[in-house]
Amino acid sequence: xxxxxxxxxxxxxxxxxxxxxxxxxxxxxxxxxxxxxxxxxxxxxxxxxxxxxxxxxxxxxxxxxxxxxxxxxxxxxxxxxxxxxxxxxxxxxxxxxxxxxxxxxxxxxxxxxxxxxxxxxxxxxxxxxxxxxxxxxxxxxxxxxxxxxxxxxxxxxxxxxxxxxxxxxxxxxxxxxxxxxxxxxxxxxxxxxxxxxxxxxxxxxxxxxxxxxxxxxxx
Numbered sequence: 001x002x003x004x005x006x007x008x009x010x011x012x013x014x015x016x017x018x019x020x021x022x023x024x025x026x027x028x029x030x031x032x033x034x035x036x037x038x039x040x041x042x043x044x045x046x047x048x049x050x051x052x053x054x055x056x057x058x059x060x061x062x063x064x065x066x067x068x069x070x071x072x073x074x075x076x077x078x079x080x081x082x083x084x085x086x087x088x089x090x091x092x093x094x095x096x097x098x099x100x101x102x103x104x105x106x107x108x109x110x111x112x113x114x115x116x117x118x119x120x121x122x123x124x125x126x127x128x129x130x131x132x133x134x135x136x137x138x139x140x141x142x143x144x145x146x147x148x149x150x151x152x153x154x155x156x157x158x159x160x161x162x163x164x165x166x167x168x169x170x171x172x173x174x175x176x177x178x179x180x181x182x183x184x185x186x187x188x189x190x191x192x193x194x195x196x197x198x199x200x201x202x203x204x205x206x207x208x209x210x211x212x213x214x215x216x217x218x219x
Contacts, residue, residue, distance in 0.1 A: 006033065008042060022050055030143055030165040035086065039166060043173035047180060054181045057170050060215050061139065061162035061186035062147040062207065068132070070191045070210065071118070071125040071218045073110075074161045075102050076184040077135035079168040082159055083143040097171025100181040102133055118217040129187075132161045139186050141168035149195040149203045162186040187218045 007027035014021050024046070028039040047055065063072060080096035087093055112128040119125050138160030146154040146163055156163055167184045174182050190210040195203040 022046075022052070030087075030141065030169055031145055037169060040169050040173045043170050044176065047174060047177045052180060054183070055170075055174060056183045056185065057167050058185040059164070059187070060189035060211070060219055061164040063188035063191045064140065064148045064156045064159065064161055064163055066150075066192050068161050068188050068191060069124075069126050069130065070188055070214065071122045071129045072161075072188045073115075073129050073131045074137055074139055074186045074188070075107075075131060075133040076139040076160075076162075076167070076186070077101075077133070077137050079139045079141060079171045079184050080160065081143075081168045082140050082146075082156065082163075084155075085144045087143045092172060095168070095172065096138070097168060097175070099171070099184050101135070102183065107131065107133060121217045122214050137161050139164055139167045139184050141165060147190060147193060147204065147207045149193040149200065149207075151195050151198055151200075153195070153200050153203070162188055189215045189218045 005027055009024045009026040011022060011024045014023060026039060026042060028042060030037065030039060033039065061074070063070065076099055078096050078098050081092055081094055083090060083093040110131055115129050116127060119127060119129055140156060140160040140163045142163055142165055146156060148154070148156045148163070164186055170184070171182070174180055190207045193203045193207050
């Protein structure tokens, strides 16, 4: 964590088939890196310096709604901000950004043979994860560590299928680069958390425990 926390990024250039690929994992975070939002500056710098044809943001996220199961995959048709704390007065606090439509060939390539390997290691997950990929399926970027629970404590239900703390900021940064194809993908590393006693602290612990135990298999 000391190497990762607040770091610009760890990076690794490689080739996948004939494609030249730059893999990056940033330690910047919308929740804890302050009002200057350095993650936006980093995304702009990557887009400007590397000039990629395709930009993919991916990782784990919290599932929103009881229909999104642990391990499901959200290939967002759009990303949107839901800023209600430190950025609640920004003009972009609820802004949304369309992603590039996913080619049908890419979706058909996501077969049960590919996804069932990790799914088998996640109890109560679908045998084959559902791929949420319609134009209205969304990733919701919050400005705090939020998650969905059965009481809808953080009012995320109805906004999208997964929450994170970065993808909408990437969408904002890439507005200056409309020629770049952009795909935002999040895997549900924790589902909607049951909260029958209306105890959000206990629900948060449950969400954290699920992520710690199964996050490696839902990436």
